Amino acid sequence: MFTHDIILIGGGGAGLRAAIAAAEQSSKLSIAVVSKVYPMRSHTVSAEGGTAAVMRDTDSLDLHAKDTIFGADFMADQDAVEVFIKEAPGELIQLEHWGCPWSRDADGRVSVRAFGGMSVDRTCFAADKTGFHMLHALFQTSQKYDNIARYDEFYVTSLLADDGKVRGVAAINIYNGRLEAIAGKAVILCTGGGGRIFPFTTNAAIKTGDGMAMAYRAGVPLKDMEFVQYHPTGLPGTGILITEGSRGEGGWLKNKDGYRYLQDYGLGPPTDTPVHRKMELGPRDILSRCHMQEYAKGRTFEGPYGHYVHLDLRHLGEEVINKKLPFVRELASKYVGIDPVYEPIPVRPVVHYMMGGVHTDMNGSAPLEGLYAAGETACVSINGANRLGSNSLTECLVFGARAGRAAVQYAAAQGAPSSQRLEALARDEQQRLDRQFLRKEGGKEKIAVIREEMQKAMEDGAGIYRKEEDMKRTCQLLRELRERFSNIAIEDRGDVFNTQLTAALELDFMLDVAEAVAHSALNRKESRGSHTRTDFPKRDDENFLKHTLAHRTPDGPRIDYLPVTITRWQPEERKY
Amino acid sequence: MQITFKVYRKDPEKDGKPGRSNYSVELDEEATVLDGLLKIRDEMDDTLAFRASCARGYCGECTMRVNYKACFACTAKVSAFTKKSPEILLDPLRNIPVIKDLVFDWDAFMWNKITAVKPWLEPDESSTNGENLLPDSTMADLRKVMSCYYCGLCDEGCTVLPVDFDFLGPAALTKAYRFVFDPRDKAGRERLKIAEKPKGIWDCVHCFEASEHCPRGIAPTERIISIRDKAFKVGITNEKVARHHTSFAASVKESGWLDEGRLALESEGLTNIKGLMKLLPTAARAMARGKAPIPYLHPKRPGAEQIKKIFEKGEREKK
Structure with a gap:
C-alpha cells in the first residue's frame, strides 16, 4: 500500500495546478499525482485559443463577470464567478513566472485577443497552442517539488471511502496489472470531461468521464450534466478543433453561397473587422445552432463526413496567420489538405466540453468528506448553461489551486487512514474487477459495439437540438446497454498493459456519465444555453432557474434541483 | 482499401519472444495508422497493446515505427505507406526496452532524462509581482523549443543513444536549452554545469539526425550546439x-x-x-x-x- 496526504487523480492543467498549490503549502505534505497517462499526454495539451483574465485597464472584473454570467444564460453561481474572475489575473501572472511563453505585444506585455461572447480583448494566448504551453509550464514546475510523487500510467478504478469519508483510491498499475491501494486523507478529481460519450468530439480518446463516474458511484451527485457544449468549428471527419482564436483574429463563417449567415440570426451587422460579441464572436452555443439552421435551410455544403460551412481566414493574410494562428494552418493542411492562406477551411459543430460535472462548492469540495474536484470534471458552477471560450483553462488554474489549498487544510485535521481497512476495501475492489472482467467466463458483447451504440444514442437524443421522445428513447437504450455491458466479453487475461481491461473500465464509466446527461436533459423542460429543446423552445426562469443534480440509483439517475446563486446580475433576456 | 498490418508482438507473460501478427483491415483513403490499430483492437484482436491519447498529433503518445520510419500513428496516413505494397509493418521505437507489443519504456527512454536537467524555471527572487516585460521574439524562440511534444523521435534518431543509452539525448538537452536561454531564468551557470557533465552536451556527435527526425522543426542538434557555445562564452570549458x-x-x-x-x-x-x-x-x-x-x-x-x-x-x- 502507498500512503500520501493528498491524492490527485489526473495530471492535466487542474491536477498539476492543484498538486503545486498543495506542495507549496508545506514541504512535509506528501502528494501523489495518479494518472492513466503521462501528464504531458493529458487533454489540456489540446487547448488552443487562450485563457481569459482581466489583464488591462480597459477591462474590469465586473465586465468579465457579466460576460461569463450572460454567456452561461444565468445558470452560473454568481458568487463563484466573482471569485473566479478576481483570482484569474494572479494565476496567469503566476504562470508567466513559471515560464509560460505568452505571446507579447510590442511593449513587452502579455497580449490579449478577442474571443466569443467577451466584451473586450481579454484572452491571453501562447500563439495557438495555449493549453499545450500552460501544461508544459505546470508540468515542469511540478517537478521542482520533491514531495510530489507521480504514478504515471496507473488507472484509478474506484474511490475508497469508509465511514462517510474518502480515504484513498484503488488503482491498477498498468505495467503489471496489480491493483494497489493508495491511501490519502483527501482526494482531488481532475480527470477532465467525458466528450467520448459522443461519436464526434474534439476530445482525446482518454476523456471518458472517469472522475465524474467515480464520484457518482460514491454517492456524489453530478450537477448540470445536460449542458454539453458544441464548438462550432471542428474539422469534418476527425473533429479536430479549429480554435475560436481564428475568429477572434477576424475569421468569417460563410455558407455555401459565400454568405456570412450569422447576420440572419440576430448577430449582425457583418463588419470587416471583428466586433466583440457580434457575428463570428458570438458565443458557441448560438453559433452551433445557427449552423444547424443553415443546414435545415439547405445552405450548407455536403461532404463525405456530412454538412459543413466555411471558415474563411484568407483576408487576414499570411503574416497574421503565421504569427497568430500557425497551428491552424498546420492542422488544416495536415488533415484536410487546405492552406487557409488561400482557401477557406471546412468546419462543423463538434462536441467539445461538458459544463456539468461533480457537484462542488467554490473550494472544489464535493458533498463527500475528503473529496474534491476541479477543472472540467467539476461543476462549481461558473459555466452554467454555456461556457465562454477561454474561461476553461483559467478555471483549471483558479479552482485547481483552490481545491489544492482546501484539501491541504482538510487533510491537516485528519488522522492517518487505517491501512487494514483500506486493504480490505482494495480487496473488495479486486473481487469486483475479477467478477466483472478478469475472471468472468463467457460473455458475448463486444466493447466496441456497445461503445458505438452508446455514442449514437447520445448523438440522436442529446445533440444540439433535443426533444422529449428522442431523449426518452436514448434513456431507454442506455439502460439496455448497461444491461448488455454486464455480458461483456474479455479475451485479454494478461496482467501487463491490458488495454482491453482499461477500455472496458472506461466504457463502464462512460455509461454512467451518459445516463446522467440524458436524464438531466430529459427533465429540463426549457431551452437554456447549450440545452435546446424543440418542444420547449423558451427559457423558463420560473421553473428552471436551478441546477440539476443527478444521483445514482440502481434503476438509473434520480434527479433533483438546487437553487442558482444570484448576487448582482438579475436574469434578463440573453441577446447579443 | 485493404491493408495488411504486420504488427510487432511481444508478450512478457508468455515466452517474451518477439513475433508478428498479421491483420487484414479495410480502411478508407484518409485513414491513419492509428485508425487501423483502433479497428484491429475493436474488431479483431482486443489483446493488442499500443498507446494513444489525443489522436490528432498534439500529444506524442502514439510514437512508433511505421515501415521502419519513426512517426506518430495518429498523423501517419496509411495511403502514404502503401504506394508500393498494401502491407504496413508496425514496430516500437528502436533501442528501447519493450514492455508489450508496441508499448515501450518511456521512463528510461526519456522522462527520467528530462527530469535530470532540472526542467523548471528558477526566477529571480527579487523579480516583480506583475508580468515580466519581454519581447515577443524571445518568447517566440522559447515557444518554438517548447513546442516539443516529448514524442521521443529525436532520441529515436540519435546515433549516440544506441551505443550509450545513458547519454541524456537530444530531447532532454533541448529542454536544457529552453531554460538556459530564458531571460527570466537565473540558474544559468548551474544549468550549464549540469549540461556539461559526462553524458551531456559534449557527448553529442552533431550528426544532425535529431534535427532531421524532429516533427516540430525544433532543430535539437543546433540547440545543443548553442548550449556549447554559451558554455564556452561563460568559461565553462572544463570537460x-x-x-x-x-x-x-x-x-x-x-x-x-x-x-x-x-x-x-x-x-x-x-x-x-x-x-x-x-x-x-x-x-x-x-x-x-x-x-x-x-x-x-x-x-x-x-x-x-x-x-x-x-x-x-x-x-x-x-x-
Whole structure:
C-alpha cells in the first residue's frame, strides 16, 4: 500500500495546478499525482485559443463577470464567478513566472485577443497552442517539488471511502496489472470531461468521464450534466478543433453561397473587422445552432463526413496567420489538405466540453468528506448553461489551486487512514474487477459495439437540438446497454498493459456519465444555453432557474434541483 | 482499401519472444495508422497493446515505427505507406526496452532524462509581482523549443543513444536549452554545469539526425550546439571534450596546423596526472614507430599568419 496526504487523480492543467498549490503549502505534505497517462499526454495539451483574465485597464472584473454570467444564460453561481474572475489575473501572472511563453505585444506585455461572447480583448494566448504551453509550464514546475510523487500510467478504478469519508483510491498499475491501494486523507478529481460519450468530439480518446463516474458511484451527485457544449468549428471527419482564436483574429463563417449567415440570426451587422460579441464572436452555443439552421435551410455544403460551412481566414493574410494562428494552418493542411492562406477551411459543430460535472462548492469540495474536484470534471458552477471560450483553462488554474489549498487544510485535521481497512476495501475492489472482467467466463458483447451504440444514442437524443421522445428513447437504450455491458466479453487475461481491461473500465464509466446527461436533459423542460429543446423552445426562469443534480440509483439517475446563486446580475433576456 | 498490418508482438507473460501478427483491415483513403490499430483492437484482436491519447498529433503518445520510419500513428496516413505494397509493418521505437507489443519504456527512454536537467524555471527572487516585460521574439524562440511534444523521435534518431543509452539525448538537452536561454531564468551557470557533465552536451556527435527526425522543426542538434557555445562564452570549458575543442583551435590558430601531441596533453588536462599517465603507452608506441620525432617540435606551416588572421576575423565577428 502507498500512503500520501493528498491524492490527485489526473495530471492535466487542474491536477498539476492543484498538486503545486498543495506542495507549496508545506514541504512535509506528501502528494501523489495518479494518472492513466503521462501528464504531458493529458487533454489540456489540446487547448488552443487562450485563457481569459482581466489583464488591462480597459477591462474590469465586473465586465468579465457579466460576460461569463450572460454567456452561461444565468445558470452560473454568481458568487463563484466573482471569485473566479478576481483570482484569474494572479494565476496567469503566476504562470508567466513559471515560464509560460505568452505571446507579447510590442511593449513587452502579455497580449490579449478577442474571443466569443467577451466584451473586450481579454484572452491571453501562447500563439495557438495555449493549453499545450500552460501544461508544459505546470508540468515542469511540478517537478521542482520533491514531495510530489507521480504514478504515471496507473488507472484509478474506484474511490475508497469508509465511514462517510474518502480515504484513498484503488488503482491498477498498468505495467503489471496489480491493483494497489493508495491511501490519502483527501482526494482531488481532475480527470477532465467525458466528450467520448459522443461519436464526434474534439476530445482525446482518454476523456471518458472517469472522475465524474467515480464520484457518482460514491454517492456524489453530478450537477448540470445536460449542458454539453458544441464548438462550432471542428474539422469534418476527425473533429479536430479549429480554435475560436481564428475568429477572434477576424475569421468569417460563410455558407455555401459565400454568405456570412450569422447576420440572419440576430448577430449582425457583418463588419470587416471583428466586433466583440457580434457575428463570428458570438458565443458557441448560438453559433452551433445557427449552423444547424443553415443546414435545415439547405445552405450548407455536403461532404463525405456530412454538412459543413466555411471558415474563411484568407483576408487576414499570411503574416497574421503565421504569427497568430500557425497551428491552424498546420492542422488544416495536415488533415484536410487546405492552406487557409488561400482557401477557406471546412468546419462543423463538434462536441467539445461538458459544463456539468461533480457537484462542488467554490473550494472544489464535493458533498463527500475528503473529496474534491476541479477543472472540467467539476461543476462549481461558473459555466452554467454555456461556457465562454477561454474561461476553461483559467478555471483549471483558479479552482485547481483552490481545491489544492482546501484539501491541504482538510487533510491537516485528519488522522492517518487505517491501512487494514483500506486493504480490505482494495480487496473488495479486486473481487469486483475479477467478477466483472478478469475472471468472468463467457460473455458475448463486444466493447466496441456497445461503445458505438452508446455514442449514437447520445448523438440522436442529446445533440444540439433535443426533444422529449428522442431523449426518452436514448434513456431507454442506455439502460439496455448497461444491461448488455454486464455480458461483456474479455479475451485479454494478461496482467501487463491490458488495454482491453482499461477500455472496458472506461466504457463502464462512460455509461454512467451518459445516463446522467440524458436524464438531466430529459427533465429540463426549457431551452437554456447549450440545452435546446424543440418542444420547449423558451427559457423558463420560473421553473428552471436551478441546477440539476443527478444521483445514482440502481434503476438509473434520480434527479433533483438546487437553487442558482444570484448576487448582482438579475436574469434578463440573453441577446447579443 | 485493404491493408495488411504486420504488427510487432511481444508478450512478457508468455515466452517474451518477439513475433508478428498479421491483420487484414479495410480502411478508407484518409485513414491513419492509428485508425487501423483502433479497428484491429475493436474488431479483431482486443489483446493488442499500443498507446494513444489525443489522436490528432498534439500529444506524442502514439510514437512508433511505421515501415521502419519513426512517426506518430495518429498523423501517419496509411495511403502514404502503401504506394508500393498494401502491407504496413508496425514496430516500437528502436533501442528501447519493450514492455508489450508496441508499448515501450518511456521512463528510461526519456522522462527520467528530462527530469535530470532540472526542467523548471528558477526566477529571480527579487523579480516583480506583475508580468515580466519581454519581447515577443524571445518568447517566440522559447515557444518554438517548447513546442516539443516529448514524442521521443529525436532520441529515436540519435546515433549516440544506441551505443550509450545513458547519454541524456537530444530531447532532454533541448529542454536544457529552453531554460538556459530564458531571460527570466537565473540558474544559468548551474544549468550549464549540469549540461556539461559526462553524458551531456559534449557527448553529442552533431550528426544532425535529431534535427532531421524532429516533427516540430525544433532543430535539437543546433540547440545543443548553442548550449556549447554559451558554455564556452561563460568559461565553462572544463570537460575533456571542451578542452579538446579549445586546444584544437588554439593549435591551428598558432601554427596553421594541428599539434597532436599538444592536443592529447591539453585534452587530458595538464594537471590531470592520472589522465596523462594513460597517454604514456600511446606516446611510447608512437615514439617506437618513429611517429613522434625526438626532440618533439611543431614548426609553423607556411601561411600560418594568414590562418591566424582568419581566426581573428571570425572571433571579431562572433563578438
